[in-house]
Structure formats: C-alpha cells, structure tokens
Amino acid sequence: MSIQIExxxxxxxxxxGEKVDALKNVSFTIETGDxxxxxxxxxSGKTTLLQLLAGLRLPTSGRIxxxxxxxxxxxxxxxxxxxxxxxVFQDPEYQxxxxxxxxxxxxxxxxxxxxxxxxxxxxxxxLETMGFDFEKVRNQSPLALSGGEKRRVAIAGxxxxxxxxxxxxxxxxxxxxFGRENFLxxxxxxxxxxxxxxxxxxxxEALAEYTKHLLVLKEGRLIDAGATREVFxxxxxxxxxxxxxxxxxxxILLAEGKLMFSPAVVTYGDLLSALKQELTGGGRG
Amino acid sequence: MLVEGKNICYxxxxxxxxxxxxxxxxxxxRGEFVAILGCxxxxxxxxxxxxxxxxxLQQGELKVAQIDVRNEKEVWLxxxxxxxxxxxxxxxxxxPVVEEDIAFGLENYEVPxxxxxxxxxxxxxxxxxxxxxxxxxxxxxxxxxxxxALAGVLALDPEIIIFDEATAMLDPDxxxxxxxxxxxxxxxxxxxxxxxxxxxxxxxxxxxILMHQGRVLACGSPQTVLTNLDLMKEAELIxxxxxxxxxxxxxxxxxxxxxxxxxEELVEEICQFKSKI
Amino acid sequence: MRTLPAGQYLPGxxxxxxxxxxxxxxxxxxxxxxxxxxxxLWGYTLVLVALLIPILIxxxxxxPTVAAVRGMGGFLLVILLMNALFFKGETVLxxxxxxxxxxxxxxxxxxxxxxxxxxLIIGNLLTMTxxxxxxxxxxxxxxxPLKLIGVPTEExxxxxxxxIQFIPTLMEATELIKMAQIARGARFESKKLSERAVSxxxxxxxxxxxxxxxxxxxxxxxxxxxxxxxxxxxxxxKEPLALHDYAALTFSVLICLIQFLLQR
Numbered sequence: 001m002s003i004q005i006e007x008x009x010x011x012x013x014x015x016x017g018e019k020v021d022a023l024k025n026v027s028f029t030i031e032t033g034d035x036x037x038x039x040x041x042x043x044s045g046k047t048t049l050l051q052l053l054a055g056l057r058l059p060t061s062g063r064i065x066x067x068x069x070x071x072x073x074x075x076x077x078x079x080x081x082x083x084x085x086x087x088v089f090q091d092p093e094y095q096x097x098x099x100x101x102x103x104x105x106x107x108x109x110x111x112x113x114x115x116x117x118x119x120x121x122x123x124x125x126x127l128e129t130m131g132f133d134f135e136k137v138r139n140q141s142p143l144a145l146s147g148g149e150k151r152r153v154a155i156a157g158x159x160x161x162x163x164x165x166x167x168x169x170x171x172x173x174x175x176x177x178f179g180r181e182n183f184l185x186x187x188x189x190x191x192x193x194x195x196x197x198x199x200x201x202x203x204x205e206a207l208a209e210y211t212k213h214l215l216v217l218k219e220g221r222l223i224d225a226g227a228t229r230e231v232f233x234x235x236x237x238x239x240x241x242x243x244x245x246x247x248x249x250x251x252i253l254l255a256e257g258k259l260m261f262s263p264a265v266v267t268y269g270d271l272l273s274a275l276k277q278e279l280t281g282g283g284r285g
Numbered sequence: 286m287l288v289e290g291k292n293i294c295y296x297x298x299x300x301x302x303x304x305x306x307x308x309x310x311x312x313x314x315r316g317e318f319v320a321i322l323g324c325x326x327x328x329x330x331x332x333x334x335x336x337x338x339x340x341x342l343q344q345g346e347l348k349v350a351q352i353d354v355r356n357e358k359e360v361w362l363x364x365x366x367x368x369x370x371x372x373x374x375x376x377x378x379x380x381p382v383v384e385e386d387i388a389f390g391l392e393n394y395e396v397p398x399x400x401x402x403x404x405x406x407x408x409x410x411x412x413x414x415x416x417x418x419x420x421x422x423x424x425x426x427x428x429x430x431x432x433x434a435l436a437g438v439l440a441l442d443p444e445i446i447i448f449d450e451a452t453a454m455l456d457p458d459x460x461x462x463x464x465x466x467x468x469x470x471x472x473x474x475x476x477x478x479x480x481x482x483x484x485x486x487x488x489x490x491x492x493x494i495l496m497h498q499g500r501v502l503a504c505g506s507p508q509t510v511l512t513n514l515d516l517m518k519e520a521e522l523i524x525x526x527x528x529x530x531x532x533x534x535x536x537x538x539x540x541x542x543x544x545x546x547x548x549e550e551l552v553e554e555i556c557q558f559k560s561k562i
Numbered sequence: 563m564r565t566l567p568a569g570q571y572l573p574g575x576x577x578x579x580x581x582x583x584x585x586x587x588x589x590x591x592x593x594x595x596x597x598x599x600x601x602x603l604w605g606y607t608l609v610l611v612a613l614l615i616p617i618l619i620x621x622x623x624x625x626p627t628v629a630a631v632r633g634m635g636g637f638l639l640v641i642l643l644m645n646a647l648f649f650k651g652e653t654v655l656x657x658x659x660x661x662x663x664x665x666x667x668x669x670x671x672x673x674x675x676x677x678x679x680x681x682l683i684i685g686n687l688l689t690m691t692x693x694x695x696x697x698x699x700x701x702x703x704x705x706x707p708l709k710l711i712g713v714p715t716e717e718x719x720x721x722x723x724x725x726i727q728f729i730p731t732l733m734e735a736t737e738l739i740k741m742a743q744i745a746r747g748a749r750f751e752s753k754k755l756s757e758r759a760v761s762x763x764x765x766x767x768x769x770x771x772x773x774x775x776x777x778x779x780x781x782x783x784x785x786x787x788x789x790x791x792x793x794x795x796x797x798x799x800k801e802p803l804a805l806h807d808y809a810a811l812t813f814s815v816l817i818c819l820i821q822f823l824l825q826r
C-alpha cells in the first residue's frame with residue numbers, strides 16, 4: 001500500500017478563539033513496505049499527522065491517497081480504510097475494555113468476515129506474536145495484567161486485523177531499555193513481512209538504527225524528508241544540537257579535537273567501526 | 286543522615302505474595318544528589334513514595350529529616366520538607382491557572398494570604414518561568430509543565446526534592462530543561478532524589494542506588510555502578526553510550542586509559558589514546 | 563475544524579471577568595429566575611436583549627456557545643415537537659388520533675426550548691468568565707449558611723473546584739480513546755442506533771478506567787503537596803463587593819422585576 005500526501009493542512013480553534021495551524025502544507029510519499037520515522041518536538045504536529053493518515057480526522061485542506069485512491073473522497077469505503085490501517089496511540093493500555101484478553105483482541109475482527117475458527121486462530125497468532133502464551137492468557141481479565149502486558153495486548157488487538165499499514169505514536173516513550181529493544185525488534189519483524197510501519201519518536205537512536213526513511217516536522221511544517229541516514233547528516237548541518245544522535249555528537253566533538261571523521265557517522269555501529277579504523281592506524285576495520 | 290531507612294519491605298495488596306520491596310536499606314545525606322536507577326517494576330517508584338508517606342511503611346524503619354514516617358501526626362510536616370514532582374505532567378495540576386496551582390501547596394500550609402503571591406513569583410523565577418503566572422497549564426509544553434509543577438514544590442522551600450520519573454514523558458528539549466533546573470537546585474544545596482531508567486541522567490549524580498526486583502543491587506558512585514557490565518545486565522539496563530563504546534573498543538584490542546561516563550570524557554580519552562600512537 | 567468544549571474558562575480582562583464571582587453567581591441565578599418567570603415572547607426577548615449587554619462586554623467568542631446550542635438542536639426539536647403534538651390544548655389546529663397540534667402546545671414547546679437555550683447561555687457566560695477556583699470559593703461563601711445544618715461546606719467547595727478542573731482533561735482523554743477504538747473498527751460513526759448502543763462499552767470502560775487513574779494520581783499529587791482537608795487552608799480574601807458588582811446585581815434584579823411586571 002503506497003501512501004501519497006498532497007498539501008495536507010490541519011487547523012483548529014483555540015480557547016481564545018484564535019486559529020492554530022497544526023499542519024501546514026505537508027506533502028510526501030511512502031512506498032509499500034517502508035519503515036518511516038517521524039520526528040520533531042512536542043507540538044510539531046506529529047500526532048495530528050498520524051490521525052490524518054489513519055483517516056480519523058478530516059484535513060482542513062489537501063489530500064491523502066492510498067494506492068492512488070483518495071481516502072477522504074465520498075465513495076471510499078471506511079471499513080476498508082480501518083482494515084488497511086492499524087493505529088496504536090500513546091498509552092494503548094487504556095483502550096482495553098473487554099472481560100477477557102481473547103475477547104478484547106478479537107474486538108477488531110467482528111466485521112472482518114472471518115469464521116469463528118479463523119478468528120480464534122488470528123487472535124492466537126496475534127497474542128503469540130506479542131510474546132504471550134495464548135492458552136494461559138486468553139481467559140484472563142486484561143485489567144489484571146501489568147502495565148507492559150496491557151500494552152502488548154492492546155498492540156495484539158491492532159495487529160490481529162493484519163493491517164497493511166501499522167502506525168505507532170510514541171511507542172517507546174516510558175519503556176525501559178529492554179522493553180524498547182523488544183518492541184523495536186518486533187516492529188522490524190513486522191516490517192520484514194511486508195507491513196508498512198510509521199512511527200513517531202523522540203528517541204534519536206531508535207530512529208537512526210531502525211527506520212528506513214524519516215520525516216522531520218517543526219511547527220507544523222515538514223522541514224526535511226528522505227532516507228534516514230541522509231536526513232540525519234543534513235540535519236546535523238542545518239540544526240546544530242537538536243535532532244542529533246549521540247554518535248553524531250561525539251563525532252562532532254572528535255572533529256573539533258582534530259580527530260577524524262567522516263560525516264557519515266550516524267549510529268553506534270558507525271562510530272564504533274570508524275573509531276576502530278582510526279585508533280588502529282587504519283589497519284584492521 | 287537526612288534519610289535513614291532500614292529493612293524496608295512492601296507488598297501491594299493485589300500483588301499476592303510477591304514483594305515490591307525486599308529489605309531495602311537507604312541512606313541519603315543532606316545536599317546529596319542521588320539517582321535511583323532501575324527498569325520498570327524494579328520497585329524504585331514504590332520506594333520513594335515511602336519517603337513522603339504516600340505509601341505506608343509496612344515493615345522496617347524509615348526516618349526522613351528526623352521524622353519517623355509512621356508518625357501520622359507529623360506526616361503533614363514531613364511533606365513540606367520533602368517535595369515531589371510526578372511523572373505525568375498533565376495529572377498533577379489542581380488549578381487551571383499557573384499561579385493558582387502553585388499557591389495550592391502554600392494554602393495547604395496556611396501561609397498568610399499576603400505572602401502567597403510573592404512566593405509564587407519567586408518560585409516561578411527559580412524554574413525560569415517568570416511571566417507565566419496567568420497561563421493555563423494545558424497551553425504549556427511538557428518541559429514547562431514539569432517546571433511549573435516543580436515551582437509548586439519549591440514555593441514551600443523543601444529540603445528534599447524527589448523527581449519520580451519526571452522526565453520520562455518529555456521530548457529531548459523538555460528533558461534538558463528539567464535536568465538543568467535539577468542540577469541548579471543541587472548546586473544551591475538541595476537534596477535531590479531522581480528516579481529514572483535513563484542511565485544518562487544518573488551520570489551526574491553523587492550516588493546511584495541500583496534497584497532490581499524490589500532489591501538494592503548496588504549503591505555507589507556512577508563510576509563504580511555504571512561501568513560494571515555484569516551489574517547493569519543483572520539490572521536489565523543498558524550501560525551509558527560511552528561505557529558501551531569503551532568495552533566494545535576493548536574487544537577490538539583498543540584499551541582506553543579509563544572508562545568514560547560522559548561524551549566529553551570519552552572524547553578526551555580517545556584524544557589521549559590517539560596522541561600516544 | 564475541532565471546536566471547543568462549551569463553557570470552558572477563557573482568560574480575559576473584561577468587566578465581566580473582573581466581577582466578583584459571588585455577584586456573578588447571584589446575577590446568573592436571578593437572570594435564570596427571570597427566564598423561568600417569562601410568560602410571553604416579550605419576556606424572552608427582554609432577557610435575550612438584556613443578555614446582549616454582558617455578552618458584548620465580555621468580548622467572548624460566540625462560536626463555542628452557538629455550537630453547543632446547535633449540538634442540542636435535535637434534542638430541542640424533539641422537545642418542541644413532543645410538546646406541540648401531545649400537549650392537550652384548547653385551540654386545536656389539527657389532529658390525528660391522539661396526536662393533536664394545538665396553539666398552546668406550540669407555545670409550551672417554545673417556552674421550554676427558550677428556557678433551555680437561555681439558561682445555557684447564562685451558565686456559559688458564568689463559567690467562561692469565572693475561574694473554577696473562583697466559582698468554588700464563591701460557592702463556599704454562598705453555601706456557608708448550610709453549615710448550620712451540618713453540611714461540610716469547605717469540602718463541598720473543594721470537590722466542586724477539582725471536578726470542574728477535571729472536565730477538560732477527561733474530554734480530551736475521551737476523544738483519544740474514541741479515536742483508538744474507531745481505528746480498531748468500533749462503529750461510533752454508524753448511523754444505526756443499535757450499532758451505536760453496542761459500541762458504547764468500548765468507550766465507557768476505558769474512559770472510566772483512565773478517569774480513575776487520573777483521579778488517583780491527582781489525589782496522590784494533592785497529598786504530596788500537603789493537602790489534609792479543606793478546612794485548614796489559607797483563607798481566600800473576602801473582598802467586599804465593589805461598585806460594579808452592585809451595579810450588575812441591580813441590573814439583574816431590574817430585569818427580573820420587569821419580567822414579573824410584564825406578566826400582569
């Protein structure tokens with residue numbers, strides 16, 4: 001499913017009656033199977049953009065096309081849209097409501113036309129993908145689970161529909177290092193099986209290591225877009241300080257000390273191999 | 286010792302037989318900056334909620350600023366000397382206007398009406414938010430909200446300030462804002478207790494208390510705790526970036542002089558190494 | 563475009579904002595009496611015209627209030643029709659079995675709809691220009707006489723002020739949860755009433771849970787900041803009412819008086 005965004009804008013009214021432009025004239029394209037990161041400070045329009053992409057808000061102006069069809073056009077099937085896009089908002093643990101984990105995950109399958117058996121298999125698959133023992137957890141109340149488990153159940157409820165596009169809003173905020181690693185591994189696997197992933201994050205390292213393309217928002221405008229590595233390299237030159245990975249910051253400090261370096265250092269791995277080369281006198285790499 | 290705790294145990298009513306805290310000892314001196322580090326579920330938040338008696342001590346002993354936390358009559362006084370900033374900036378505002386929210390704590394301690402506005406203003410100045418008196422909290426950025434919450438605490442001039450994962454939900458800029466103020470308060474002589482799972486935030490602390498599954502795994506300087514790979518692994522945490530790099534370079538036969546904790550130290554070590562080749 | 567929840571406080575410096583909250587609450591009550599006491603089109607017009615004055619002074623955006631009234635349009639129409647068609651009036655204009663359209667019925671429907679709309683406007687004027695804490699403090703002193711019969715007036719006022727503060731965050735949370743469930747295939751958008759009713763649960767349960775969580779966190783935060791009870795707190799200053807407060811009260815009483823004179 002390729003996504004095409006044309007001149008997308010979204011405005012809303014503030015308490016004072018003044019108009020706020022959350023998104024201003026944003027255009028970009030996302031190819032099938034891409035892994036796209038969206039970065040930018042709080043209030044830069046990331047969440048609004050995700051909501052528009054999922055068809056949950058109507059843009060003030062501009063168009064969104066899925067495979068060439070405009071999703072907000074009159075004839076576009078809403079059910080098909082919901083089937084195509086899966087969204088996991090911040091704090092997904094607060095969307096659980098059913099009496100058992102199984103029922104909650106199956107909630108989104110009601111309109112899918114799957115048989116009972118197929119639906120159960122799908123729920124099993126989704127829960128197992130999220131690292132649960134299906135038989136053990138299926139009859140538990142979702143409310144009795146720990147915070148992290150609730151979050152995984154909520155994500156299972158979204159992937160059970162096998163959406164072609166998976167959208168995550170700040171999925172790793174507040175997770176500890178292992179939780180972060182596990183989640184990023186999981187999304188990468190989904191991406192490798194062909195699902196398009198779109199994810200916002202404040203974590204530069206996660207974006208640099210895992211995403212293929214990046215969109216950078218600032219005050220509602222798209223200030224850069226492209227292959228992740230290139231965007232990071234460009235941003236380093238344009239915006240000193242903000243939007244840098246730790247490896248980039250260290251590379252800059254080293255350059256100031258007249259030591260190395262290729263401007264291509266973006267990730268931990270880049271820095272490590274560059275350092276190895278530099279410190280062993282360019283011998284082994 | 287400003288905080289003295291011995292054999293603190295705690296289990297949640299819903300937790301069955303599992304302990305959220307097991308035999309925790311805690312010693313914090315006046316003016317210290319202590320980071321309590323641990324992954325989710327390590328018990329770090331449960332522990333600090335004992336310091337201002339938000340959770341009742343079930344077992345063990347705990348004295349904060351010479352006040353026994355079990356003394357119900359003095360709990361209220363304890364909370365004036367031991368302030369707390371919470372994780373979620375949106376869930377701790379009592380009033381819809383910044384100055385009214387900061388005044389809330391002052392009113393609780395029956396500070397005379399004519400002193401309140403002056404103290405509100407000076408608290409805002411200390412968190413570098415002067416001029417925001419009349420704003421609604423929900424129109425502020427995450428970092429600004431946390432600073433307002435901190436001003437509400439500072440207005441009462443506590444000796445101890447606890448940051449209960451106060452940076453976890455902020456963007457990088459917001460985190461920097463809060464950390465900057467945290468360090469400033471420490472320099473001004475306040476005792477700071479910061480709970481976090483961001484190892485980078487623990488680097489600047491005087492002392493780190495490393496927790497895992499309700500126990501204290503280690504307690505010591507950042508240098509001894511954060512550079513110990515086995516310890517970090519046991520705590521289910523990932524060491525700071527410079528530490529990881531130090532050990533990965535060792536694997537490749539490159540031995541830096543000492544293990545760096547900050548980016549600046551790392552660069553310094555590398556430069557030194559390079560100059561010796 | 564997203565509209566604002568009606569009735570939310572909007573900061574400002576107009577005369578209406580500066581009026582004492584006690585005076586404002588009393589004025590609102592008096593004007594509401596004037597609305598309920600109205601008996602004719604003239605009566606309602608009187609209140610509406612009288613309300614134009616505070617509306618103009620307050621310089622508030624009209625949009626949220628208009629949107630709120632429009633949002634209730636369906637409900638108001640139902641009330642109007644129910645009254646028009648089922649009220650047993652003398653001047654029957656048309657009838658179909660037990661249903662009869664009468665002059666008195668239309669009048670009755672019009673009365674109720676006007677009452678609802680005008681009271682809504684008065685309420686909004688109050689809450690949009692008065693801080694929830696001011697409302698709470700004012701209520702505290704207005705309900706003080708109830709203390710004689712054992713009502714813990716300070717606590718009641720505190721509860722009111724926290725509850726008022728809670729509403730906008732709760733509405734925001736509700737909107738996000740609603741979106742999350744729609745994305746999972748919930749049918750809030752559905753036109754079919756039966757589907758809507760079933761889809762209610764996935765919204766209500768999480769909203770309640772998140773409201774409870776917020777309430778718990780807020781109460782912890784309040785405790786941590788030294789809250790014991792509403793009684794032992796710094797008193798808010800009870801400034802005497804100013805000239806403009808008396809002017810506003812006189813104005814409201816006058817409107818009310820004219821209303822009752824009109825009735826005769």
